[in-house]
Amino acid sequence: MSDTQTDNQQNDSQNATQHVFEAEVAQLLNLVTHSLYSNSDIFVRELVSNASDACDKLRFEATSDDSLYEEDGELKVRIDVDTDAKTITFIDNGIGMSEADAIENLGTIAKSGTKAFLEQLSESQKQDGQLIGQFGVGFYSGFIVADTISVESRKAGEPADQGVRWISDGTGKFTTETITKDSRGTSITLHLKEEYTEGEDNYLDRNKIKSLVNKYSDHISLPIQMRKEVWQEDVKEEGDDSDTPVGGQMVVTDEWETINKASALWTRSSSEIEDEEYTEFYKNISYDFQDPLAWTHNRVEGRVQYTQLLYIPAKAPFDLYAREQQHGLKLYVKRVFIMDDAEQLLPMYLRFVKGVIDSADLPLNVSREILQESRDVKSIRDGNARRVLTLLASLANSEDADKQEKFKQFYSEFGDVIKEGLGEDMTNQARIAKLLRYATSTHEGLETGFEDYKARMKDGQKAIYYLTAENLAAAKNSPQLELFKKKGIEVILMTSRVDEWAMNFLHEFEGTPLQNIAKGAVDLGDLQDEAEKEEAKKAEENLKPVVDKLKTALGDRAKDVQVSTRLVDSPACLVVGEGELTPQMVQMLKQMGQEVPDIKPTLEVNPNHPLIQKLETSEQFDDLAQVIFDQALLADGGQLDDPAAYLKRVNELLLK
Numbered sequence: 001m002s003d004t005q006t007d008n009q010q011n012d013s014q015n016a017t018q019h020v021f022e023a024e025v026a027q028l029l030n031l032v033t034h035s036l037y038s039n040s041d042i043f044v045r046e047l048v049s050n051a052s053d054a055c056d057k058l059r060f061e062a063t064s065d066d067s068l069y070e071e072d073g074e075l076k077v078r079i080d081v082d083t084d085a086k087t088i089t090f091i092d093n094g095i096g097m098s099e100a101d102a103i104e105n106l107g108t109i110a111k112s113g114t115k116a117f118l119e120q121l122s123e124s125q126k127q128d129g130q131l132i133g134q135f136g137v138g139f140y141s142g143f144i145v146a147d148t149i150s151v152e153s154r155k156a157g158e159p160a161d162q163g164v165r166w167i168s169d170g171t172g173k174f175t176t177e178t179i180t181k182d183s184r185g186t187s188i189t190l191h192l193k194e195e196y197t198e199g200e201d202n203y204l205d206r207n208k209i210k211s212l213v214n215k216y217s218d219h220i221s222l223p224i225q226m227r228k229e230v231w232q233e234d235v236k237e238e239g240d241d242s243d244t245p246v247g248g249q250m251v252v253t254d255e256w257e258t259i260n261k262a263s264a265l266w267t268r269s270s271s272e273i274e275d276e277e278y279t280e281f282y283k284n285i286s287y288d289f290q291d292p293l294a295w296t297h298n299r300v301e302g303r304v305q306y307t308q309l310l311y312i313p314a315k316a317p318f319d320l321y322a323r324e325q326q327h328g329l330k331l332y333v334k335r336v337f338i339m340d341d342a343e344q345l346l347p348m349y350l351r352f353v354k355g356v357i358d359s360a361d362l363p364l365n366v367s368r369e370i371l372q373e374s375r376d377v378k379s380i381r382d383g384n385a386r387r388v389l390t391l392l393a394s395l396a397n398s399e400d401a402d403k404q405e406k407f408k409q410f411y412s413e414f415g416d417v418i419k420e421g422l423g424e425d426m427t428n429q430a431r432i433a434k435l436l437r438y439a440t441s442t443h444e445g446l447e448t449g450f451e452d453y454k455a456r457m458k459d460g461q462k463a464i465y466y467l468t469a470e471n472l473a474a475a476k477n478s479p480q481l482e483l484f485k486k487k488g489i490e491v492i493l494m495t496s497r498v499d500e501w502a503m504n505f506l507h508e509f510e511g512t513p514l515q516n517i518a519k520g521a522v523d524l525g526d527l528q529d530e531a532e533k534e535e536a537k538k539a540e541e542n543l544k545p546v547v548d549k550l551k552t553a554l555g556d557r558a559k560d561v562q563v564s565t566r567l568v569d570s571p572a573c574l575v576v577g578e579g580e581l582t583p584q585m586v587q588m589l590k591q592m593g594q595e596v597p598d599i600k601p602t603l604e605v606n607p608n609h610p611l612i613q614k615l616e617t618s619e620q621f622d623d624l625a626q627v628i629f630d631q632a633l634l635a636d637g638g639q640l641d642d643p644a645a646y647l648k649r650v651n652e653l654l655l656k
């Protein structure tokens with residue numbers, strides 16, 4: 001033992017070993033105490049939830065070895081308040097911890113996502129309690145209110161003398177020692193900081209603790225008990241004849257009483273559950289401080305029977321796009337907790353959904369591997385996806401302004417993620433497509449769906465036109481858009497990075513083809529009249545010598561050179577074939593470090609533009625040809641392979 005220890009309790013023991021917290025834990029503890037003080041209540045929820053998890057784990061292990069119950073099969077959580085010692089203790093008879101477990105579980109952060117999150121946080125984000133709370137501070141939340149935490153635990157199935165005592169003041173170190181503990185499970189004692197023992201934040205007030213348990217942990221399916229308090233009348237001393245009224249007081253007895261309803265929320269009928277209960281349950285399982293945006297709760301009967309309670313969060317988590325992002329669904333089998341993050345229960349593009357699935361059919365010893373192959377699980381996953389999409393559609397299509405607002409909020413947080421579903425979930429592709437919203441060349445906000453667009457289509461218009469670009473400004477100024485603007489045809493402007501990839505999978509919407517206006521030939525069908533077609537044909541013939549010369553000058557930079565019908569103001573633009581990657585997509589893939597096939601675009605030139613007309617007689621034909629090509633590439637959001645050469649040419653041309 002180190003002789004530098006100052007804590008009395010630690011000095012009491014001669015056998016304790018001192019340990020240093022993993023660097024990330026020390027950092028997390030610092031954040032917890034500095035950012036979460038205004039949410040100090042959450043320690044009750046976190047510690048009760050850990051105690052309940054520990055009981056769930058025991059129940060699960062005991063399905064294959066019921067001797068682990070040690071003849072104490074009544075799992076419960078107890079909260080004991082000691083006003084003299086100024087402590088509050090959370091006691092469970094769950095799975096318990098060995099000394100090695102305690103060192104590992106309470107001294108390190110197991111989740112790599114949490115570590116990555118900590119590294120990413122900026123200084124100002126570190127002050128943001130909402131953000132910190134988002135990933136679950138769990139056990140460490142105790143240090144918001146306690147200056148010392150002492151944990152005593154004994155693992156189920158281990159002998160009584162293999163207990164552990166873990167103590168820390170939450171600064172940088174903790175000690176552990178072996179103790180004898182007759183009862184299985186864990187008791188966690190918080191030595192409250194002075195400011196939490198009086199006034200508004202007095203956690204020694206039993207009623208306060210009770211109301212917090214009711215608020216946060218009512219859904220916990222185990223009994224949560226506190227010591228019973230009874231009213232005791234003061235009895236007059238014998239012979240006391242004075243008129244002094246006899247008072248009375250509440251006294252704490254040795255008896256325990258259950259203070260929660262102890263019924264898993266999702267097992268109750270939705271008509272009996274208040275919105276607040278749903279909201280609190282969500283906060284419990286998601287570590288989100290904010291209310292969820294919406295939820296759906298159903299008992300599904302049929303070949304596979306299960307209960308689904310699915311929530312849509314109001315805000316995207318920080319790691320929405322991280323590969324190892326945790327999934328939010330907890331799996332229960334007949335109310336027995338089986339696992340967190342059951343990723344097989346939802347398709348990837350709905351990974352932000354949180355909630356609970358309770359299956360009546362899956363075996364209790366189901367593993368992740370079994371889940372992967374199970375037909376029942378597939379059917380649950382399909383059912384979940386359908387439900388979430390139905391819920392979203394009900395928000396999107398509602399007449400109710402509040403719901404519409406919710407859908408907008410949902411879309412700004414998760415719109416890009418559900419687009420992944422176009423490629424991932426062919427069965428629901430049409431339902432997903434209905435939820436998508438974009439800006440268009442005539443409506444700027446992110447609010448036009450394909451249905452809205454179709455309703456506004458011009459007479460004779462046969463396709464839904466869209467354009468992908470880096471951002472809205474680039475889309476609006478794209479040369480590809482010129483003809484459409486001139487003719488007053490609305491074009492959907494897609495500016496998210498996933499759009500082009502996602503649109504590869506969506507070729508039509510309710511029978512109307514979707515056409516990327518930067519790909520293939522523009523075919524405006526009936527929207528172009530005969531005179532225009534005739535004119536275009538003539539222009540093509542007239543410009544043939546220039547076009548041929550351009551082909552030679554550009555060599556293998558361009559697959560082809562053609563006279564354009566889509567340009568009005570710009571001299572040229574690049575187009576790629578149907579099914580080929582646009583320059584932005586090529587660039588995005590390159591940035592992601594992917595090998596990209598060498599795609600040659602076609603250069604389209606505007607026969608009416610003075611620069612193109614000037615080409616015919618230009619003495620600097622080759623330089624001008626290269627500059628026109630480079631400019632078309634730039635306008636399309638592409639990048640020049642040799643910017644210096646481009647500048648040199650432009651400068652020389654300017655000097656002429």
Ligand SMILES: Nc1ncnc2c1ncn2[C@@H]1O[C@H](COP(=O)(O)OP(=O)(O)OP(=O)(O)O)[C@@H](O)[C@H]1O
Nearest residue numbers: 050051054096097105106135136137138139140186
């Ligand atoms: N009452 C308890 N009984 C047994 N083990 C516990 C108990 N409390 C905490 N632990 C162990 O300590 C670990 C860390 O707890 P902590 O609350 O920090 O994180 P967590 O519960 O794993 O994650 P989260 O709180 O984000 O769900 C737990 O995973 C568990 O192994």
